Amino acid sequence: MQPLQEVLRQVVGFIYPNEVELHWGLLIVVYPYITGLVAGAFILASLVRVFNVRELQPTYRLSLLTALAYLLAAPLPLLAHLGHPQRAFEIFLTPNLRSAMAMFGFVYAWYLMVVLLLEIWFDYRKDLVLWSQRERGVMRWLHRLLTLGATELSPGALHFDQNAGRVITIIGIPSAFLLHGYVGFIFGSVKANPWWSSVLMPIVFLFSAIVSGIALMLLFYLVGTLLRSKPVDMVCLDKLAMFLFYAQVLDFSLEMLDFIHRLYEAEESIHILAQLVSSRLFLSLVVLQALLGTLLPLVVLALVSPAFRSGGLLALPAELRRLLYAGAAILIQVGIFSTRWNVVIGGQLFSKSLRGLTVYKTGLLGPEGLFVSGFLLLLPLLFLLLLVAVLPPWVEAEQHPPAG
Amino acid sequence: MPQQLTRLLLIFAVLASGLALARHLLLPETFGERGYYRTAAVEGILKQPIMYAGRERCALCHTQIATAHANARHQSVACEACHGPAAAHTEAPTDNPLPVPRERGYCSLCHGYDPSRPTGFPQIDPVAHNPLQACVSCHNPHQPEPPHIPEECSVCHGAIARTKAVSVHVLLPCTRCHTTPRKHKITPRVARADKPQSREFCGSCHAVDARGPKETPRVDLETHHRRYLCWQCHDPHHPRELD
């Protein structure tokens, strides 16, 4: 009980006695960050598959694997947070259909099985068959297992793969919107909390997810290519930066709309929320989210990426562009993580009595500690390494060029 | 049908039947009977032990105290408010004796002066009121009527008395304006004091032609805000000249 006593001492103004304990902590910040990356990476893949942006082809398979790696890790912060994780299956037994959170189980299952796994399978199937024929040892059996016994490679079968993949991607786009949009709705539909309750919440969540996903793929593609000592496809990277810029402009506009709307209407909660932003959330919102996480990368991308003019407003050599893109992408990750923090933690730092502010204390140890959250943020990278080892996104099969 | 579809449908069929079986095995029996919840949960809640017996129960054994208490000033105070939860005591009285709070600090939990308490609630200054004596030495907790009828109105009307004490009306006794029957100090809610009803009442001191010291502020009652009663603007317990 020590940390709660400490919290009580640092309360400013009045909070309801039950509000001393902050209920959704670091783990619940990590979860929307991870699912946001899933949605964002998938949207990037759909840009290639559905909208035929061919320059981004080198990132296609990597995006799908990244989405899968993060999706596999996504339930873990939730399970770690539950008071009774062993009862989590109840969401599938008796889901309360009026609860946005109950939809998690079904949206997650749908997205994992019907969208992501199927899309990856259809895209890789031909290669899996060919690899299992050529290889020896463990990989041979693994790849053979993954073909699920569908080993036909006739033109008709391959054509079916292509069409199925395309259909699934089309279904996948609204599914990705739903996967992360429902997280936004979980917060946005809470009328008790004026910081969360907003029509824009699912939209803002989704667009910040797209920004973080594209930025992540930019980083992964860059790092992955450099680690394999291969030349970086600058056309691809420039295009990524351009889409990142567009996504950021959209996201920033939506956030500004929310902000301006709040200030203009000036409902009763404006006083405590203004106090919240200027005191408890100053560092994470004004500095990390707005300045470093949004405005600085926006300016860099505006100047350097081909958004306004091919070759960028400032024509810079490839190495410098790469560095700036990477820097912007890292800042964006920090910014989007701060966005999640500001929504989740920020919404609990002020009292529902609108009369006081509290603090959030987290330690290093324990399920809600920094170590566990840090581990959960790194775990998807481990999953990705495994997936990349089993389903290499850069080895092309000999006979047929990859789908797309 | 293409080979891919047959394989996939097979896998989905296996998964679906597995889930259906799991649901059949795991779904709680009483779920959904009366609503979207386990009826067994209500039964569990009803099994919670009862700790407070309720004042009617106390009266069954402690009849004398209960009778005296029912007609006295503490009649709305439950036995268990002071003596704590008594359900165990009713089961085995001598094994579970109840605490009998006699220390001075206990009564001031309710009766110590606090301006946030409603007006008319009897309050004392815990430091100044008969210091060092136990409250129970003068007040029987079951019939707490004070041994002497209180002299001062401030005993119950503390906030008003304190306000008046720093005002220009400090030297006026409460009874100057409020006709108070003697019985008001004994049965305050039955025999009530009255309040002035007209402007002329205040005018008896504050009219231009009223008799009294010349320091008393005067107003011409004919022209000074004729439509209002004086106390709609001036707090009679702390009257101040208003702009």
Place this chain on the structure above:
Amino acid sequence: MEEGKQHRAESGEKISEERRTFLHTCLLAASLPLLALWAKVVAWASGEAPYEPREHYYGMGVDVDRCIGCGRCAEACKRENDVPREPFYFRTWVERYVVSSDGETKVDSPDGGIAGFPATVSEKGILRTFFVPKLCNHCAKPPCVQVCPVGATFSTEDGVVLVDKEYCIGCRYCIQACPYGARFLDPRTRTADKCTFCYHRAVRGLLPACVEVCPTGARMFGELRQRSSPLVPFMRLSKVQVLKPHLNTEPKVYYANLDREVR
């Protein structure tokens, strides 16, 4: 046959087939309600009539002008319901409001008011000051029930919102959704917890512990739909309000003499 169906009672012969069937049907139809009536009579005689939630609908009344901030209610609740004693877990608590003449309002609730309010506020510049008891409002449209993903919190037919400790997964969504801060997570069971209107007492005709010990009668508990309930004159004679009416949760705790400063 035509003749068989004719009325032959006058001649003293056997009652016709038709009549017999009719009588049998009447007897059968009457037997069930008669049996039920008999069961109720037996139960009433033995004093063991089963509690039928559909016959009750509970609410609470609070007269703010009567509360003296003694905190006996908070103490009794924790004792009756075995609530953890630390100052972070309350099923009910008392708040003190001090409105100053300069427009500022200060609110406090030291340890939920469970030991009273020791630090007496200075009287300088006080415009209004009072105590407000708070608890779960057992809303008729509870947002907590709406958001529970698994159906672990629910409204009973008699209007009480309860939590199923064996089924709750501890996701804390209900705690976020409650506009009144009435819910908390019990650190021992790691499940959501809150005021139950002392349901285990109410079904046995007892008052909730907080109502039982309130020395001034500031809290009232009873039926909302029976004319003999103490709540009915309360609702008729007082100007009642509820907390946060704009959220449309339809609370069933009705406050008389509630000040505009109370959130």
